[in-house]
Amino acid sequence: MTITYVLMQNLKRNPLRTSLTVIAFALPMAVFVAAISFVVTLAELAAHNEEELRLGVHHKTTLTNGLPEGHRRKIEGLDPNRERLVAVCGMKWFGGRVPNEQNTLTSLAADADTFPIVYSDTSMQPEDIEAWNKDRQACVVGTTPADKYGWKVGDRLTLNSTVPPYLSLEFHVVKIISNKERANFFYFRRDYLVEALETAGASDARCNIFWVKCRNTASLRALQKDIDALFANSPDATKSEDENAFGANFTQAAGNIPGLMQAMAIVVVIIIGLVAGNTMMMSFRERMRELAVFKAIGFQSGRIFFIVISESILLALIGSLLGVLPMWGILSALPIARLVNFGPISGFTVSPVAVVGSICIALVVGVASGMWPAYRAMRLKTTDALRRVA
16 A cells, blocks of 8 residues: 555545645635736846836926926036936826727826937837937837737837827837836837927926936935926926836826735645645545554554645645646636736736746645644554544
8 A cells, every 4th residue: 555545545534525625726826826927027027127227207296296397407517428318208198098988097208318318228229229310209108008909010009199289190009118117108209299289389398207217226226316406496396206106106006016915925825735725624524534553554653644645735726736737727828918007017927936936835835734744643643533533
């Protein structure tokens, strides 16, 4: 009689309870994997932003108050030899919407000359930059809106602005951004927007934000202080933030998402621990006579211990895999943009970190929940056990 045979027979002893236990493992574990994968995605985005070394400069009071166009020249004047900054790109919110659609795109008008430099993570090639510079209606589109509306390079499209004076502008797609950190965005030339505003009699050359591309982290911190000090006593005082801090202003409005996901993961672990512990204690009580018989026919105490704890670990691993694999399939098979569209995050896939974490948790929970029943089984006296269940 092999250990494998004994384990399989024990799992089939009460199919309903085994199935419910596995499901009770699988569902929380699927939630755990999704939650941790989302947190990992946020961490990867934060790491990417740190590498890009962009400093956002906006009005001190609110982002909706624009800054004069001249602020760009003054910021550049702080480092005329370009020892600390690479380039400055002004941006203005457009809030475009596809005609007859309700969703507003994250559409921004950017300074044409410096956009490819400041946003090098759009991976614009020389031919893309040439097309961008030649065509005032040029736009650079992330994969999320491109996939949703079927846009391709060379297509022409129209967006209706959701802010006064509610312009309707036509664009020419010159680049589809493959980088996942830029997947939700739609960029076009700010000079085209300014020209359209002048035509509509609503001339406004102010920018909502200036993005400053820095040489290194030390330069970013130094420029952050210098820029705010430069405009401190002006009507257009500024607040400078690195890209992660700027993004946090929006994510915090929806609550502490990473903290919520981590708390959810902890609750999941507690739930599966209670389920596993309860199941193993019930199984031990039901099998007391069987274990006593095993001892009577010569099974060593260590082998009895191994049988009980192996069953606990096997249940935990099966439940974990049945939670992880379907979630992996769902997030891999479905278009990620339809699952999550949260700020700069266009979606996420199951992280290997979450998979490894779920397996480790299953092992720990399996061992912890099976330890006490296994210990009691190991110390079980054959005569007492047979008398108790007779």
